[in-house]
Each structure stands twice: as structure tokens, then as C-alpha cells.
Amino acid sequence: MSGESAPPDPELRVPEYTLRWNLYGAGLANLGRAGKPERVPTPQPTPTQLLVRMDAVGICYSDVKIVRLGNQHPKLFGRDLRKHPAVMGHEIACTVVQVGDALQHRFRVGDRYVVQADVYLGGKNMAIGYALDGGFTQYGLITEPALFGDDGCYLLPCPEHLSYAEAALVEPWACVVASYRLAPRPTPRPNARWLVLLPHTPEVHYRCRALESLQPDSEGGVAVVAHDTRGNALCKAFVQAAQRLDMMVHTLACSPDRLGSPELVSMLKAQYTGGEGFDDILLFGEPSSALLEACINALAYGGHLSFTCHRPLAPVAVDVGRLHYDRLMVMGTTSWDISDAQTHTRSTALSEGESLLLLGAGGPMGQMHLHYALSQPDPPARIVVVDRHEERLDALRSMLAVSGHNPSTEVFFYNAAGVPPEHQQEALHALRPFGYSQIMCLSSAPEAVSMVYPLLSDGGVLNLFAGIPRGVKVPLDLTLFATRHLRLMGSSGSSMADMAHCLRLASEGALPVRRVLSAIGGLNTLPEAIRAVLEHRYSGKVVIFPNLPTLPLLGLDELPARLPEVANLLEEGRFWTKAAESALFCRFRSSDPF
Known part of the structure; x- marks a missing residue:
């Protein structure tokens, strides 16, 4: 809020020791020592590192998964946590307190930042809170991968008028905003890794008009073109396009049986x-379900599969976990020109007059999706919100009553508790008989995917937002990808551009970032806070203030009784403000927590 003073900030001195939560294995019993954070020497930055004070860190459901799985988590798989413990927490707002000698020209003590946790270095994911130490510590290092990564520096300057809690919540909000910014890219992508499967089709002249407009965007790349021994005229077009892009080309003549075998795809991968x-797989002819399954399995991170389809397919076992985590895209067409698979793929941007189904929307991320949809200049005409907990749906109804929304948008709430999937499907179909333009799946139950998939309208998109484990497969009729242009996409995390966009919206007040904050706590409460998230104790987000270690875990609705001087500064008695944060820090911050 304008005119509010900043939280009282002590001298930016660096203490000799800091409190840190190390995770040594699966389960809360392996978090910290004897249920408490460890007192460890404050790390010292090298010339190419920063030391930051962790001002606020949000708890993500991913943190719950890390605690549950330990080194079986996909981003920690095989790591010996006993020897190399993880420091969780990736929704970070921080302040620089020490600058390495080689970074003096780029950073200053006192600079505030929000962190894009999805760090990549040399194409390898090194996410903060997973591979790199996260925010559940009072002071921590920002190391070279986050400062010199593939996207440059993964820190974004934070405007002073944002509270620490608001700044920390930019990261989860960016994940939500990113899910509505997905769009198909040119297929195939220049200078990438292509696999093209071309059967013998003497009576059909397949095309790929996208080849004509491809321009080099880097160096290298490989095109693997497998074709029937009897030939296919399109083989020459792919070879020439790849050579024009200076890509390596490998052609492989196969028997019809060999060309249609899943084993061939696995071998070529x-x-x-x-x-x-492969970054792009283009599958011509009439592929079998087994071949389509193998091609989906053979996609790289961010990979696209385009296929032609002229007859009904048997259900395909789709790895829905990979679609989410690896941001895969699968597209089909009945056209002879496979480029139409991309042409008939819409972006996930919300549009006026469309319909949106939010499945499993009672939690914090569901709140963000609903807020975001209603905040658009031209919001959807109808939004259907589904959850299994009436108290969480009540919280969403209350949210709408307080904030209001465009009267042109109809919002319906549906409690699916105890309702069999087939009856849920019937009820949701009745609410939108012609189907939903977009379905955002926030449920991690695989059966939810098969339940809502048929509810899409022609050209509709099912976005897998929730983290279904990799390797979980759901049988789906991909014939509809071609005949009705349905699309299945995965959304996980956000890019630097998404974070910058979201930070700008938050700074301008166009995104109600702080309205999803439900509880706050100090660093010592982390195990209790993780249990609270697991148990859905709070309807919204929980934020930890690492440098207020003795602050108890409190819902904002508890503040009037427990901390009235803070509660009096909430907006409308329920929404976090920077003034409330200032009062909180005045009450709890100690010059020396030890």
C-alpha cells in the first residue's frame, strides 16, 4: 500500500552463526536435529558469490513432497542426503548482505531481490531448494549457477514498496501466470533434435509446409529421418531442410514392420x-497406439510430438507425469500437412466468452488461478470451480464476496466429495454441455485426467498443472487430438520472463498477490508449517520469516486475539499489508536471535 513505511531493518551486519534447516532424508524426523534448526557458521561468499538474508520464504506443496520422498524425489534422485543434506524453500525474497569481490559492479549491500528458483546451467536443471540450497535458513549463499546460468542472473530486483511476504509469493504466482502463457512453437524447431518417421504412402502426398520457413537460430542439431524401404517423397524435403540449417542428417531405411515398432524409437533415442x-518427433501415416506411446516416451524436456491420424486409435498410455514436469506437448491432425497439428493448437491465454474448469481448486494455487482468471480485462464467461472440501469452497466464495468480480463472468462451485468420477463427469457436463475451452487440472490424481479429458470443447486444452509423478500413465483416446484438435499440455514452474511479468503486475497492483496469504510463522515453526500444508489447515499460502525464529505459526484470522497491533493494520481485517509486516518485525525481531 502506498505511503506505508518499510519494515524496520537492522544494520545489515552479518552474524557469526545462522539457523538452518537441513533435510537428511525422507520424513520430518530427518528435518533438522531433534526437531529444531541447526546453528551453523554463517557461510562466506567467494569472489563470485553473494550472501543474502532470507526475508520471507513461502511453503510450496513441493516442499511437502521433498520431505515425503527424500532422495527419491525426481530432483534429488540418488543424492546421499546424509552426507549432502538439502535446504528446501524456493519461494524466496531476500536482501544482499555481502557481495563477492568480482560482483561489486553488479550488486550492492541492501539490494532486495526475488528469486527465480528454476535455475539451468548448461541445460541442466539446478533448482534452488533442490540441487542448490534454498531459503529455509536465515542467511544463505547465491552461488554461480544462479548468477551466471543459462538465462544469466536468476535474481530479479524487488521494488521497495512490496512487503517481504508479497515478494516471496511472486514465485508461486508466476507459476500460475506461466500456465496461461503457453503457446506452440514452430515445429520442428531449427537446430534441435528431430525424429521423422515416414511410411510408404504412394497414394497420399504428405507435406510439412513449416520446413519452408525455418531459419537457423543456433548451430548444430541432428535430424534422424527413418523411412520405408519403398521410399517416401517427403524424405528429401526433410533432408534438404536440415542440411540448409547445417544440421547433421541421418537417414534410415526400414521395413514396414521395423518402421512401426516402438523398439526402433527407443533405439534411435x-x-x-x-x-x-528428441525435441521434435513428426509421425506420419497411421501410427499404432504402441508407437505413439513410444514416441511420447522419446521426447526430451519441452519436446513436441506431431502426428497424423486418419482412423480411430485404440487408447494410448500417456505418461501424464512427464507431460507436467517436462512440459511436453502432443498435437495431432487429420490433414495431409502435419504442420496443421501446430496450426490448430491454441495458446493457453484466457479469452472473453470462453469457459474455464478449475479442478481441485480449493487450495492456495486454486485461489491464484481463480483470482488471475477474474482479474483479466476480458475474463472467461463461465468458471467452474471443483473441490472435495466444502470449507475450502466456502473460502473461495468468501473471497469473491469481498473482492467482487466482473458480473459478466458466471462462477459455479461444485463439491465432488464422495461423488464417483462418472457422476462428476455428468454434473460438470451439465454445467457446460458444449464443453470447456480450457481445463486446469490442479488434482494430482491420475484418474482426474481421464475424467475431465472428454469434457473439453473442440480445440480445448487440458493443462496438467498438478505434479503427477513421472511414469504414471493414463489411457487416453488421442484420436480426438486429430479430429477435434484437443490438446494436452503440461505446466510446471515458470521462466525468467514469466517471473518478470508477474513481478511487474504485482508491483503495479494488477495482481492481488497478498490476498492468498493465510498464515505466517517463524523459522522454528517449519515442521509444524509443513504439517499444516499437508493437512490443508489453511486455505491459502503459508509464509515463513526466517529472521523471526520465535514467531509462532499463526493464521491471519488468529492475529486479532494474538497480535492485535498487527491485525489492526491488515487491509479489510484479513489481507496482509506492508504496515502489518512492519509491526510484526517490531514485535519479534531481535538484534541477536542467539
Whole structure:
């Protein structure tokens, strides 16, 4: 809020010791020592590192998954946590307190930042809160991968008028905003890794008009073109396009049976990508369900599969976990020109007059999705919100009553508790008989995917937002990808551009970032706070203030009784403000927590 004073900030001195929560294995019993954070020497930055004070850190449901799985979590798989413990927490707002000698020209003590946790270095994911130490510590290092990564520096300057809690919540909000910014890219992508499967079709002249407009965007790349021994005229077009882009080209003549075998796809993935997968797979003819499944499995992170389809397919076992975590896109067309698979793929941007189904929307992320949809200049005409907990739906109804929304948008709430999937499907179909333009799946139950998939309208998109584990497969009729242009996409995390966009919206007040904050706590409360998130104790987000270690875990609705001087500064008695944060820090911050 304008005119509010900043939280009282002590001298930016660096203490000799800091409190830190190390995770040594699966389960809360392995978080910290004897249920408490550890007192460890404050790390010292090298010339190419920063030391930051962790001002506020949000708890994500991903943190719950890390605690539950330990080194079986996909981003920690195989790591010996006993020897190399993880420091969780990736929704971070921080302040620089020490600058390495080589960074003096780029950073200053006192600078505030929000952190884009999805760090990549050399194409390898090194996420903060997973591979790199996260925010559940009072002071921590920002190391070289986050300062010199593939996207440059993964820190974004934070405007002073944002509270610490608001700044920390920019990261989860960016994940929500990013899910509505997905759009198909040119297919195939220039200078990437292509796999093209071309059967013998003498009576059909397949095309790929996208090849004509491809321009180099980097160096290298490989095109693997497998074709029927009897030939296919399109083989020459792919070879010439790849050569024009200065890509390596490998052609492979196969018998019809060999060309249609899943084993061939697996072999080519291993041989030409080192097991990483292809960025684009273009599958012509009438592929079998087994071949489509193998092609989805052979996609690299961010990979696209385009296929032609002219007859009904048997259900395909789709790895919905990979679609979410690896941001895969699968597209089909009945056209002879496979480029139409991309042409008939819409972006996930919300549009006026459309319909949106939010499945499993009672939690914090569901609140953000609903807030975001209603905050658009031209919001959807109808939004249907589904959850299994009436008290969480009541919280959303209350949210709408307080904030209001465009009267042109109809919002319906549906409690699915105890309702069999087939009856849920009938009820949701009745609310939108012609189907939903977009379905955002916030449920991690695999059966939810097969339940809502048929509810899409022609050209509709099912966005897998929730983290279904990799390897979980759901049988789906991909014929509809071609005949009705349905699309299945995965959304996980956000890009630097998404974070910058979201930070700007938050700074301008166009995004109600702080309205999803439900509880606050000090660093010592982390195990209790994680249990609270697991148990859905609070309807919204929980934020930890690492440098207020003795602050108890409190819902904002508890503040009038427990901390009236803070509660009096909430907006409308329920929404966090920077003034309330200032009062909180005055009450709890100690010059020396030890």
C-alpha cells in the first residue's frame, strides 16, 4: 500500500552463526536435529558469490513432497542426503548482505531481490531448494549457477514498496501466470533434435509446409529421418531442410514392420540423443497406439510430438507425469500437412466468452488461478470451480464476496466429495454441455485426467498443472487430438520472463498477490508449517520469516486475539499489508536471535 513505511531493518551486519534447516532424508524426523534448526557458521561468499538474508520464504506443496520422498524425489534422485543434506524453500525474497569481490559492479549491500528458483546451467536443471540450497535458513549463499546460468542472473530486483511476504509469493504466482502463457512453437524447431518417421504412402502426398520457413537460430542439431524401404517423397524435403540449417542428417531405411515398432524409437533415442530424447518427433501415416506411446516416451524436456491420424486409435498410455514436469506437448491432425497439428493448437491465454474448469481448486494455487482468471480485462464467461472440501469452497466464495468480480463472468462451485468420477463427469457436463475451452487440472490424481479429458470443447486444452509423478500413465483416446484438435499440455514452474511479468503486475497492483496469504510463522515453526500444508489447515499460502525464529505459526484470522497491533493494520481485517509486516518485525525481531 502506498505511503506505508518499510519494515524496520537492522544494520545489515552479518552474524557469526545462522539457523538452518537441513533435510537428511525422507520424513520430518530427518528435518533438522531433534526437531529444531541447526546453528551453523554463517557461510562466506567467494569472489563470485553473494550472501543474502532470507526475508520471507513461502511453503510450496513441493516442499511437502521433498520431505515425503527424500532422495527419491525426481530432483534429488540418488543424492546421499546424509552426507549432502538439502535446504528446501524456493519461494524466496531476500536482501544482499555481502557481495563477492568480482560482483561489486553488479550488486550492492541492501539490494532486495526475488528469486527465480528454476535455475539451468548448461541445460541442466539446478533448482534452488533442490540441487542448490534454498531459503529455509536465515542467511544463505547465491552461488554461480544462479548468477551466471543459462538465462544469466536468476535474481530479479524487488521494488521497495512490496512487503517481504508479497515478494516471496511472486514465485508461486508466476507459476500460475506461466500456465496461461503457453503457446506452440514452430515445429520442428531449427537446430534441435528431430525424429521423422515416414511410411510408404504412394497414394497420399504428405507435406510439412513449416520446413519452408525455418531459419537457423543456433548451430548444430541432428535430424534422424527413418523411412520405408519403398521410399517416401517427403524424405528429401526433410533432408534438404536440415542440411540448409547445417544440421547433421541421418537417414534410415526400414521395413514396414521395423518402421512401426516402438523398439526402433527407443533405439534411435539412445543412439542419437544419448538418452535425452528428441525435441521434435513428426509421425506420419497411421501410427499404432504402441508407437505413439513410444514416441511420447522419446521426447526430451519441452519436446513436441506431431502426428497424423486418419482412423480411430485404440487408447494410448500417456505418461501424464512427464507431460507436467517436462512440459511436453502432443498435437495431432487429420490433414495431409502435419504442420496443421501446430496450426490448430491454441495458446493457453484466457479469452472473453470462453469457459474455464478449475479442478481441485480449493487450495492456495486454486485461489491464484481463480483470482488471475477474474482479474483479466476480458475474463472467461463461465468458471467452474471443483473441490472435495466444502470449507475450502466456502473460502473461495468468501473471497469473491469481498473482492467482487466482473458480473459478466458466471462462477459455479461444485463439491465432488464422495461423488464417483462418472457422476462428476455428468454434473460438470451439465454445467457446460458444449464443453470447456480450457481445463486446469490442479488434482494430482491420475484418474482426474481421464475424467475431465472428454469434457473439453473442440480445440480445448487440458493443462496438467498438478505434479503427477513421472511414469504414471493414463489411457487416453488421442484420436480426438486429430479430429477435434484437443490438446494436452503440461505446466510446471515458470521462466525468467514469466517471473518478470508477474513481478511487474504485482508491483503495479494488477495482481492481488497478498490476498492468498493465510498464515505466517517463524523459522522454528517449519515442521509444524509443513504439517499444516499437508493437512490443508489453511486455505491459502503459508509464509515463513526466517529472521523471526520465535514467531509462532499463526493464521491471519488468529492475529486479532494474538497480535492485535498487527491485525489492526491488515487491509479489510484479513489481507496482509506492508504496515502489518512492519509491526510484526517490531514485535519479534531481535538484534541477536542467539
